[in-house]
Every structure is written in C-alpha cells, then in structure tokens.
Amino acid sequence: EAIEESLASLKERESKILRLYFGLDGADPMTLEDIGTLLQITRERVRQIKEKALLKLRHNSRRRSLESFLG
Helix, strand or coil, X not given: CHHHHHHHCXXXXXXXXXXXXXXXXXXXXXXXXXHHHHHCCCHHHHHHHHHHHHHHHHHHHXXXXXXXXXX
C-alpha cells in the first residue's frame, strides 16, 4: 500500500517505468532495453526517467519523515 501511494505521487510515465523495471504488477522485471522498446523511447531515456523517479521518491520519503517528526 505504501508503494502504491508513493508511485501515485509520480508522473504516469515515471510510475509505469518503475512498475515495469521492478516487476511491481506481478510481471517479471523488465530491462531498460525492453521498456524502451515498449514505450518507443531509448534505453538511455528510460534510465534517466527511472533515476529521476527514484530521486523523487527518496526526496518525498525524507520530507514525510521530517513532517512526522516536526508534527
């Protein structure tokens, strides 16, 4: 549930790439190359979007921790 909530905070394409890359919807994890082929973008672009999405999730996680600490 926490994963779904976190993914919902991302742009649709970012969420889709993370779901495919990590196999979060019950399917096998996909390679950057396979995701790129599916979405008709380069493997490098998939990598960039994945990294940006992971940074956003880390940032949001830290912010939530701080908010709960500060009340």
